[in-house]
Amino acid sequence: MSASFCRPPAEAVEAVVSALGQRFGARCTTSQAVRDQHAHTLTWVAPQPPDAVVFPHSTEEVQEIVRLCAAHRVPVIPYGTGSSLEGQVNAPFGGISIDTREMNRIVAVHAEDLDVVVEPGVTRSTLNSYLRDAGLFFPIDPGFDASFGGMAATRASGTNAVRYGTMKDNVLALKAVLANGEVITTASRAKKSSAGYDLTRLLVGSEGTLGIITELTIRLSGIPEAISAGICPFPSIEAACEATIATIQSGIPVARIELLDEVAVSASNRYSKLDLPVTPMLFLEFHGTKAWVAEQAQRFGEIAAELGGGPFDWATEPERRSKLWQARHDAFWAALALRPGCSGLSGDVCVPISRLADCAAETKRDAAELGLTVSMVGHVGDGNFHALVVIDNDDADEVKRCKTFLKRMVDRAIAMEGTCTGEHGVGQGKMGYIGAELGDGALDAMRAVKRALDPHNILNPGKIFAL
Amino acid sequence: MSASFCRPPAEAVEAVVSALGQRFGARCTTSQAVRDQHAHTLTWVAPQPPDAVVFPHSTEEVQEIVRLCAAHRVPVIPYGTGSSLEGQVNAPFGGISIDTREMNRIVAVHAEDLDVVVEPGVTRSTLNSYLRDAGLFFPIDPGFDASFGGMAATRASGTNAVRYGTMKDNVLALKAVLANGEVITTASRAKKSSAGYDLTRLLVGSEGTLGIITELTIRLSGIPEAISAGICPFPSIEAACEATIATIQSGIPVARIELLDEVAVSASNRYSKLDLPVTPMLFLEFHGTKAWVAEQAQRFGEIAAELGGGPFDWATEPERRSKLWQARHDAFWAALALRPGCSGLSGDVCVPISRLADCAAETKRDAAELGLTVSMVGHVGDGNFHALVVIDNDDADEVKRCKTFLKRMVDRAIAMEGTCTGEHGVGQGKMGYIGAELGDGALDAMRAVKRALDPHNILNPGKIFAL
Numbered sequence: 001m002s003a004s005f006c007r008p009p010a011e012a013v014e015a016v017v018s019a020l021g022q023r024f025g026a027r028c029t030t031s032q033a034v035r036d037q038h039a040h041t042l043t044w045v046a047p048q049p050p051d052a053v054v055f056p057h058s059t060e061e062v063q064e065i066v067r068l069c070a071a072h073r074v075p076v077i078p079y080g081t082g083s084s085l086e087g088q089v090n091a092p093f094g095g096i097s098i099d100t101r102e103m104n105r106i107v108a109v110h111a112e113d114l115d116v117v118v119e120p121g122v123t124r125s126t127l128n129s130y131l132r133d134a135g136l137f138f139p140i141d142p143g144f145d146a147s148f149g150g151m152a153a154t155r156a157s158g159t160n161a162v163r164y165g166t167m168k169d170n171v172l173a174l175k176a177v178l179a180n181g182e183v184i185t186t187a188s189r190a191k192k193s194s195a196g197y198d199l200t201r202l203l204v205g206s207e208g209t210l211g212i213i214t215e216l217t218i219r220l221s222g223i224p225e226a227i228s229a230g231i232c233p234f235p236s237i238e239a240a241c242e243a244t245i246a247t248i249q250s251g252i253p254v255a256r257i258e259l260l261d262e263v264a265v266s267a268s269n270r271y272s273k274l275d276l277p278v279t280p281m282l283f284l285e286f287h288g289t290k291a292w293v294a295e296q297a298q299r300f301g302e303i304a305a306e307l308g309g310g311p312f313d314w315a316t317e318p319e320r321r322s323k324l325w326q327a328r329h330d331a332f333w334a335a336l337a338l339r340p341g342c343s344g345l346s347g348d349v350c351v352p353i354s355r356l357a358d359c360a361a362e363t364k365r366d367a368a369e370l371g372l373t374v375s376m377v378g379h380v381g382d383g384n385f386h387a388l389v390v391i392d393n394d395d396a397d398e399v400k401r402c403k404t405f406l407k408r409m410v411d412r413a414i415a416m417e418g419t420c421t422g423e424h425g426v427g428q429g430k431m432g433y434i435g436a437e438l439g440d441g442a443l444d445a446m447r448a449v450k451r452a453l454d455p456h457n458i459l460n461p462g463k464i465f466a467l
Numbered sequence: 468m469s470a471s472f473c474r475p476p477a478e479a480v481e482a483v484v485s486a487l488g489q490r491f492g493a494r495c496t497t498s499q500a501v502r503d504q505h506a507h508t509l510t511w512v513a514p515q516p517p518d519a520v521v522f523p524h525s526t527e528e529v530q531e532i533v534r535l536c537a538a539h540r541v542p543v544i545p546y547g548t549g550s551s552l553e554g555q556v557n558a559p560f561g562g563i564s565i566d567t568r569e570m571n572r573i574v575a576v577h578a579e580d581l582d583v584v585v586e587p588g589v590t591r592s593t594l595n596s597y598l599r600d601a602g603l604f605f606p607i608d609p610g611f612d613a614s615f616g617g618m619a620a621t622r623a624s625g626t627n628a629v630r631y632g633t634m635k636d637n638v639l640a641l642k643a644v645l646a647n648g649e650v651i652t653t654a655s656r657a658k659k660s661s662a663g664y665d666l667t668r669l670l671v672g673s674e675g676t677l678g679i680i681t682e683l684t685i686r687l688s689g690i691p692e693a694i695s696a697g698i699c700p701f702p703s704i705e706a707a708c709e710a711t712i713a714t715i716q717s718g719i720p721v722a723r724i725e726l727l728d729e730v731a732v733s734a735s736n737r738y739s740k741l742d743l744p745v746t747p748m749l750f751l752e753f754h755g756t757k758a759w760v761a762e763q764a765q766r767f768g769e770i771a772a773e774l775g776g777g778p779f780d781w782a783t784e785p786e787r788r789s790k791l792w793q794a795r796h797d798a799f800w801a802a803l804a805l806r807p808g809c810s811g812l813s814g815d816v817c818v819p820i821s822r823l824a825d826c827a828a829e830t831k832r833d834a835a836e837l838g839l840t841v842s843m844v845g846h847v848g849d850g851n852f853h854a855l856v857v858i859d860n861d862d863a864d865e866v867k868r869c870k871t872f873l874k875r876m877v878d879r880a881i882a883m884e885g886t887c888t889g890e891h892g893v894g895q896g897k898m899g900y901i902g903a904e905l906g907d908g909a910l911d912a913m914r915a916v917k918r919a920l921d922p923h924n925i926l927n928p929g930k931i932f933a934l
Contacts, residue, residue, distance in 0.1 A: 112712060112821035113850075155661040166659050168668070169636065184908035190817040191849045192633050193886035194622040194672055196893055196901045196931055197913045201635070201668035205661055222718040245579060251689040292759050350657040354579035382658045383580075419660035426663055434663045441651035445920065446664045452919030453912065464663050 007093045012072040016096060017052045019068055027055040027102075038079055038089060038097040042332075044343045044391055044402075045087035045429055050077055050097035057102055059175060059183055059214040066212060066458075067181035069096055075461050078208040080150025081123065083142075085346050086427025088154060088207050092462040098212060100149050106130055107215065114220045115172055115189060120149025120213050127218075136220040139164035139255075142423070143329045149213045154425040155205030159328070162248075162381030163255040163287065166423065168204050170219045176203055176211035179454035189217055202449070207425050208460035210453050224287035227255075228297055229321040230314040232282045232304045237261055237364065237376070240280045241357035243300075243307045244380045248353060250303065252296050254381055256285040256325075261364065261376040264331050264388070271334030272327035282309070282380075283328050285321075328377070335375035335388040347387035347406055349413035350422030356383045359416055363387055363409050370401045384422035411436070426464045434465055474560045479539040483563060484519045486535055494522040494569075505546055505556060505564040509799075511810045511858055511869075512554035512896055517544055517564035524569055526642060526650055526681040533679060533925075534648035536563055542928050545675040547617025548590065550609075552813050553894025555621060555674050559929040565679060567616050573597055574682065581687045582639055582656060587616025587680050594685075603687040606631035606722075609890070610796040616680045621892040622672030626795070629715075629848030630722040630754065633890065635671050637686045643670055643678035646921035656684055669916070674892050675927035677920050691754035694722075695764055696788040697781040699749045699771045704728055704831065704843070707747045708824035710767075710774045711847045715820060717770065719763050721848055723752040728831065728843040731798050731855070738801035739794035749776070749847075750795050752788075795844070802842035802855040814854035814873055816880035817889030823850045826883055830854055830876050837868045851889035878903070893931045901932055 020028040029035075030052045039047035051074075056062050069076045075095025082089055091097065103119035106127065110116065111134050118127060125145045128137050142151060142158035150156070152174065157166035164170065173187035186199035203211055234240040240259050247254060259282055260268065266278045284300060286293040301312040327334070336344050351359045360376065367374035367387065378385025387409060391402050410420045410433055420426075420433035435443045447467060450457075457467055487495040496502075497519045506514035518541075523529050536543045542562025549556055558564065570586035573594065577583065578601050585594060592612045595604050609618060609625035617623070619641065624633035631637065640654035653666035670678055701707035707726055714721060727735065727748045735741055751767060753760040768779040794801070803811050818826045827843065834841035834854065845852025854876060858869050877887045877900055887893075887900035902910045914934060917924075924934055 110819065110821065112716065113819040114716070115819070155665075157659055161659065165636075168665065169632075178908070178912065182908045182911065184912050185905050186909060188881070188886045188904055189819045189884040190851075190880075190886040190889065191820070192624055192628065192817055192851060192889055194888045194890050194892040195886050195897070195904055196672070196909075197677075197916060198622075198635065198665075198668045198672055199909055199912055201665045202916075205663070205665055210664075222716065224718065249579065249581065249689065251691065289762060291762060295756060295758060350659055352577065352580040352582070352656045353658070354577065384657075384659060413657075414655070417656040419655045419657040419662050421661045422657065422659055423661050425661040430662070437655055437662055438652050441645070441649045442653060442663075442666055444649065445645065445651050445666055448919040449664060449669075449916055452915040 008072065008074050012074055013051050013094060016068055016072050016074045020052060020054055020065065020096065023064065024054055029053050038082065038099065039091060040082055041087055041090065042083060043085050044345050044393060045090065048090040048092050050091035051094045053097040053099055055099050055102045059177065062098060062177045062212050062214050063181050063183060065096060065098060066177050066179065070179060070181060070456065070458055073456050073458060075458055076212065077460050078149065078153065078212045080120065080147030081145065083144035083146045084150060084154055084427060085424045086429035088425060088427040088463060090428060100147060103214065109134065111136060113189065115217055116220055117215060117217050118148050119215060121147050123147050131220065135223050137223050138218060139221050140167060140170055148216050148218065152204050152213055152216055153206065153208050155423065157423040159256045159258055159379060161379060162257055163253055164221060168201055171200055171204055171216055172219055173217040174200055174203050174213050175215035176213045178211045179456070179459050205425065207427065207463050209450060209463055210459065226290040226293045227285060227287055228293045228314060229285045229324060230297060230312055231324060232284065232309050232312040233277050234280045234282065234309040237280045237360050238357040239307050239309055240282050241360060241380060243282065243304050243309055244356070245353050246303045246307065247300055248381055250299065252299055254284055255287040256283065257381040258283040258328055259378040259380040259385065260328070260331065264335065264375040264377050267334035267338055267375050268327045268331060271337050272330055274327055283324060331375065331377045332388055335390055338373055339390045342390045342392050345389040345391060345402060345406065346424065347389060347409050348421050348424040349409055349418055350382060350384040351413050351416045351418030353383040355416040355418065356380060359412055360385055362412060366405060366408055370405050372401060372405055382422065383418065428463060431465060475539065475541050479541055480518050480561060483535055483539050483541045487519060487521055487532065487563065490531065491521055496520050505549065505566065506558060507549055508554055508557065509550060510552050511812050511860060512557065515557040515559050517558035518561045520564040520566055522566050522569045526644065529565060529644045529679050529681050530648050530650060532563060532565060533644050533646065537646060537648060537923065537925055540923050540925060542925055543679065544927050545616065545620065545679045547587065547614030548612065550611035550613050551617060551621055551894060552891045553896035555892060555894040555930060557895060567614065570681065576601065578603060580656065582684055583687055584682060584684050585615050586682060588614050590614050598687065602690050604690050605685060606688050607634060607637055615683050615685065619671050619680055619683055620673065620675050622890065624846070624890040626723045626725055626846060628846060629724055630720055631688060635668055638667055638671050638683055639686055640684040641667055641670050641680050642682035643680045645678045646923065646926050672892070674894065674930050676917060676930055677926065693757040693760045694752060694754055695760045695781060696752045696791060697764060697779055698743070698791060699751065699776050699779040700744050701747045701749065701776040704747045704827050705824040706774050706776055707749050708827060708847060710749065710771050710776055712820050713770045713774065714767055715848055717766065719766055721751055722754040723750065724848040725750040725795055726845040726847040726852065727795070727798065731802065731842040731844050734801035734805055734842050735794045735798060738804050739797055741794055750791060798842065798844045799855055802857055805840055806857045809857045809859050812856040812858060812869060812873065813891065814856060814876050815888050815891040816876055816885055817849060817851040818880050818883045818885030820850040822883040822885065823847060826879055827852055829879055833872060833875055837872050839868060839872055849889065850885065895930060898932060
């Protein structure tokens, strides 16, 4: 562990906390409860609270905080809603958590340009409620009501990504405070540009290690004229994956195509009060004009039938649609409810779609072999799936088997030319896998970029890779 | 001009050229004709030939060349087909041009995953011919038959970008040789990933200043079941732009929507032997199923009629379609043919689409005021347009007026929250505009990244920004 990863001296932290207290009053707190809350993670990653939490109101205030911390070499950890899954908001070396919840203004809506400027604390559902009357929406839906700052920082995606892309595709421009306290604007509002290095995409997915995002210009989409959703049972995970591959290859622009294995279906039946047949299932959604969604649904139905799936229940009623998607989004909680008192791990890999059926099936067999409770769900149109493992953290042997399972899952995905994380990011949970996935050359290049932009390693240290 | 921008000492260049000659034999040349060819530019940018040109066959050979040049601090300039428009292939400080034309293998086609692995010298049309039987195609079409290395390096886009995105959206992963001679792989073949910094997008658009691309994994699309193309006249540029805005907002997924002003139409009539009415015109293309393209075309026709355009001539015959698109792609040559013996400048800006009509109309007025011959074409669905200026380089006053025109065009776009280049890149022609567009913070961050990855500034020096 290099010197840059040491906890700063107590005097440095005290100096920063005291100055922040004077400057921000009640908007800076060292209360144990608030600090614990800011290190809360949704998964089995152990919490590591910061030394203090500050709630800035503007880019300039973030600048002040970063400059103060930089002067004392005290870590800065950005915080959105805390829904990240790999320990991204933890403070392994202490430091100041910058909670952006009060930077929650929708700065400007440009309906004609299909874009909006927001502060990082605005959440997805807040924006979509605000936009409804304009006939516009923000399509990315990671399942939680995450903040835009957090979604950009982790390169989030979710159920709609197969049609609308991920955060990398939907952020037009960012404003961010760098480690040196300077504010940068990464791009104009133009839909495309070839003006120099793509700083927008460099920050998207950097998990707060290169800059603190203080404003985002986001692409919007028109609310489709017609939306139809449907569910389709399959005899096996392999058949469901094959149907997904055929659907994508045939060019049907599915808006969502989500897999639930029989464990996830059963858990959802219980948790979300559904009565689905307990077998692998695809949940789908089509967007377009009325005639066009009908054509898409019909074509998918034919593909499913050919691969032994179906009947394809094509439920257009908005109420049933909402209930099904809520159940899909609650799959993590439904899995946890299988073993009350346990914690969860949401394994996240992504492979070329041709390898999806193999990868998912092998992962399932491995879970059975290791005697773990695993529910599987996936954004299968992108080759991305999650193994939701329910763990008794007090059972040392189970924890050990869980670690084995996770490592094998990642190794398997990498061996299949996939990635160690499709959308949850690296954080602390996946540190050490980038080298295995991309080799030392890429890792060294990432480190060189990090050192160039944050030479004292004050921005979210201890995440993504060791320096 | 900093020390890092000086031409290397003659002995250093001689040492490199001599070693390359020994190593590569006839694949290394100092012939004046070949050197001149490699500094040839399509526009008014003056040529600056390299000291030698090498034709490597593999990533390892590129590594050797870069290591040798790095040891002697001699510049390295990557070269694809030389169709860049802003002097990207020039060698202002001399050095070695790496021509990738013999790295032209299609390494692997993954039809099921809709991706392909190619060497950088493969061109767009070569790949599309190769893929035709597989029912797949690569959608990005910058007009020239450019190489994949070059298209990625300049973040190219073109007519299909409104539907299929730009190179940033269609490169899955890259292999590249960095200034230190190390090879990096930027990503896996997974369709999405959150595994660390987005090195792929950092290299895409870096114009050879951060690494030499030696292999690309590229996304493909299925050849649409039905394609229909059409042309639609409008009474004014404003009306054509308004129709474009309404089309995009209404969610019609046009595959192409291209503007030609009356000068461009007239030039195309002459050059491409067409008989179009001499008035601003939109060229469109729709992709989808038979029923779906018909619905899209009908909806567009309604929008056009409402805005005073039409009749919308919806020509589905492949032959006429090819002829029209060839004419659109030849617009640059058609403009040059207006004044034989003159050279051209392809002004390239991109603005939020709501400002497109204003920006295009003001640019047209400005051309008239300055007495310049300007033909305008644009990828207007993205808010991107080109002013093709035909210049007599021997007329000092005209050259001066042309520079004024270009500066005003860029300033206008930036004032409208747009970018100084939508797709041609910065090269030499647009140096100095990034700071105006994004501010010094972004420029400093780009410089920091460049210095971190290329401390001796050997990779394509004198491009994008001054160090």
